[in-house]
Amino acid sequence: MCGIIGILGKAAVANDLVDGLRRLEYRGYDSAGVATLEDGVVTRVRAEGKLRNLAERLSHHHLHGKTGIGHTRWATHGRPTENNAHPHATExxxxxxxxxxxxxxxxxxxxxxxxxxxxxQTDTEVVALLVDRALRNGLAPIxxxxxxxxxxxGxxxxxxxxxxxxxxxxxxxAGAPLAVGxxxxxxxxxxxxxxxxxxxxxxxxLExxxxxxxxxGAVMFFDSANREVVRPITVVPQGALLADKGNYSHFMAKEIHEQPEVVGRTIAHYVDLANGVVALPDTVNIDFAAIDRLVVVGCxxxxxxxAIAKYWFEQLAGLPVEIDVASEFRYREPPLSGRGLALFISQSGETADTLASLRYTQQGGWPSLAVVNVQTSTIARESTMMAPTLAGPEIGVASTKAFTCQLAVLLALAIHAGRVRGVLSAEREQELVGALVGVPALMNRVLAHETDVEVVAxxxxxxxxxLYLGxxxxxxxxxxGALKLKELSYIHAEGYAAGELKHGPIALIDExxxxxxxAPRDGVFEKTVSNIQxxxxxxxxxxxxxxxxxxSEVGIAGxxxxxxxxxxxxxxxxxxxIPVQLLAYHTARVMGKDVDQPRNLAKSVTVE
Structure with missing residues (x-):
């Protein structure tokens, strides 16, 4: 999650902009910059790398402007160069x-x-140029x-x-958060x-x-229909800002709503958006064409x-996949023959069973790839390669944004593997990447109907x-979905493959x-409809x-x-x-459960 700050101040704001950006360093970034008005002229100072580089540049410019904006950027469109750093500007x-x-x-x-x-090379520059063209055509800034x-x-x-x-x-x-102070x-x-x-x-x-x-002297808010609206002012205790819930009741709610932003950021880290193809980061250096077996481990x-990635790798890349829970894999001692790759998934990067499984595969001589959110974690450090998820800190014990960011990374990896292995054509890759890039906007559409989910909850x-079926x-x-409901509400829930319904679970069905x-409209939709009947x-x-x-097609009254x-x-x-997460969240919330810290659970399981 890149960082934004803007200040309308009483004195020079450049140093304050940098101070504000420092508080956003936890989000991760690879370049930074500020722009201030110097006697009415837009003046920028930008730098690659850490904020200390920007501060060093600023020490030579002596900006005195009282109005400015600043940014820490994680490269999406274009490399992390000074030229691609924000702010982007015209005259x-x-x-x-x-x-x-x-x-x-x-x-x-x-x-x-x-x-x-x-x-x-950035997408941001088109925004600056569109506004600039409107200004040249005689429109006022607003x-x-x-x-x-x-x-x-987007x-x-x-x-x-x-x-x-x-x-x-x-x-x-539009999706990504923004606040007024x-x-x-x-x-x-x-x-x-x-x-x-x-x-x-x-x-x-801002909603x-x-x-x-x-x-x-004033702030005016407008909604998407350009109607002036009022947004309430919240007093946030200073201590709470170390882990701010914003205007949400729980961290989990905030993290559910952060998904369009963080998933978008993660996607951009794995996709060449200009050309519509997967472009893996330097931390992932694997030739999927040389792999004949993929073992996936997580908790x-x-x-x-x-388990979702298994479908993607097998269908899109023709790559055989085995998947196991880490606590079983480490003690099952499976043979590690052939040209395999071990893929480990962990939010914290410290999960004890997953770490032990990683070390087992290393002893067997297999390369390892970690899909991990904490890039300084033990699993990230000890793996041969690392595919970072860019979810940012996840406070709620029940994983939400980390899960969808993991899915974004795994789908990008599967598409890349399919292309390298000759299973996917260039046209098919662009189709799939286009679908992946469109995910954040679709997430926003789903979140806009949260109240409908709350009614069901x-x-x-x-x-x-x-029972959950799919x-x-x-x-x-x-x-x-069943896991989330159990974690948060303590209601007993089970998930089944819908085709297995008649092999036992159907005995449980009553009113x-x-x-x-x-039931998405996919290749097995008609089969799912039969199970619904x-x-x-x-x-x-x-x-x-x-x-x-x-x-409409299901056509069941009631x-x-x-x-x-x-x-x-x-x-x-x-x-x-998203609706699966919201169902569990609102069910537990209405029941008065501790949504962010369910009983008996820990965020990072570092013991067996």
């Missing part, structure tokens, strides 16, 4: 940006056809931003600074309250689709991510047993047991998670449906994970 406007502009290529082509030139925002597709947060406008900053949010004769923008902690404890959070106009939710609070890629997601069916015939209480056409947008089958697990 009229500077912008900093978190997230991905999905349609930047078509916008870039449009701007190029209009005679505009580019100085970077109108220029209002005209530009609907042109952008999940993003933006902050704008304008030449000659010393008392104006504009921020906008209030001072005395000063106002601020930031990625979250943590960035603003040195300056204020009075915070308002999805909002944009805000800041002066030193809990990480294991279910691996309230009914679950009255039950003692729940086929294909949705089967591991059914297992994950008292909710049966949650994950089997449940309905026995009076089962069906909760369908599927798109509108799926709900069932509850959680409507989903149409989704490419390959990315179903990333999108459908």
């Amino acid at each position: 009229r406007v500077a912008v900093v940006h978190n997230g991905i502009i999905e349609n930047f290529r078509e916008l870039r082509d449009e701007l190029a056809a209009d005679g505009m030139t580019f100085s970077s 109108e220029a931003v209002r005209e530009t925002l609907p042109r952008l597709r 999940a993003f947060a933006l902050a704008f600074l304008f030449a000659g406008e010393d008392d104006l900053l504009i921020g906008a949010r 209030y001072g005395q004769g000063e106002n601020y923008l930031g990625s979250d309250a943590l960035a603003l902690a040195p300056f204020t404890d009075r915070i308002s959070y 999805d689709g909002d944009w805000a106009v800041l002066s030193r 809990g939710t990480a294991f279910y991510a691996g 309230r009914d679950l609070t009255h039950t003692t047993d729940v 086929r294909g890629l949705s089967y591991p997601l059914a297992l994950e 008292t047991i909710p049966v949650i069916v994950i 089997e449940v309905a015939a026995r009076g089962g209480n069906i909760i369908l998670i599927g798109d509108r056409s799926a709900a 069932e509850t449906a959680i409507e989903m947008p149409p989704v490419h089958p390959v990315v179903v697990p990333l999108i459908y994970a």
Whole structure:
């Protein structure tokens, strides 16, 4: 998650911008920059690497501007060079940006056809140039931003600074978080309250689709329909800013809603967005064409991510996959013959059983690849290669954003393996990458209907047993859904492959047991419909998670449906994970459970 800060101050702001960015270093970054208004002129200072490099550059510039924006960047479009660092600017406007502009290529082509030139490889620059063109055409800054925002597709947060406008900053949010801070004769923008902690404890959070106009004396909020709205001011205790929940009741809720941003960031780390192909980072150096066997190991939710990856690697890359829970794998002592690769999945990178399994495969001489969120962890350090997930700190014990970031990495790896192994054509790779890049926007669409999920969750609070069903890629997601509900609400739940229903579990079906069916329109949808009919015939209480056409085709009176947008089958697990998470969260919340710290559980399991 890149970092954003903006300040309308009373004195020179350059050093304060850097101080705010330092509080966002935990998010990870590879370049940084600030832009201030120096006598009305947009002036930028940028640097590769850490903030100390930026601070050193600033020591030679003596900026005195009282209005400015700053950014820490994790490279997505383009390498982590000074030229690609934010802010991006023209003579009229500077912008900093978190997230991905999905349609930047078509916008870039449009701007190029209009005679505009580019100085970077980033998607962000198209935003600056679109606003600049509107300004050249006579629009005022607020109108220029209002005209530009609907042109952008994706999940993003933006902050704008304008030449000659010393008392104006504009921020906008579509998926990625953004907050406004209030001072005395000063106002601020930031990625979250943590960035603003040195300056204020009075915070308002932009809701999805909002944009805000800041002066030193006032802040105006507008929703996605450009209607002026009011966003409440929250007083955030300074100690709480070390781990800020924002305007959410629980860390888990915040982390569910962070998924469009962090999944987008993770995707961008593994994809050449300009060309629509997978481009693995330098930390992953494996020739999948030389591999004849893949062993995937994880625990809990990480294991279910691996189970989904099994489908992807086998279907997209023709690569045989074995998957095991780490606590079994380490003691099963499986033979490690042939040309294999061991893939380990862990959020913390410290999971004891997973670490022991890693060391076992190393003794057998196999190379290892860790999909891990904490890049300084033991598993990350001891693995031959590391594929980082860029979820940022996950406070809630029940994994949410770490899970979907793991899925994003695993799908990118599977697509790459398929291309290298000659299973996927170039056209098929671009199709799959396009579906992957579209995930953050679809996640936003699902989150916009959270209240529908909450209604269903309230009914679950009255039950003692729940069944989850799914086929294909949705089967591991059914297992994950059952795990989440057990973890958070302490309601007994089980996940099954839908085709196994008639081999035993159907004996449990009656009108008292909710049966949650994950039913995307994919290659096994008709089979799933048959299983739904089997449940309905026995009076089962069906909760369908599927798109509108799926709900219509099932045609069962009385069932509850959680409507989903149409989704490419390959990315179903990333999108459908969200209602599964929300169901568990809201069920537990309504029941008054400790959502962030369920009983008997720990975030990182470092013992057997």
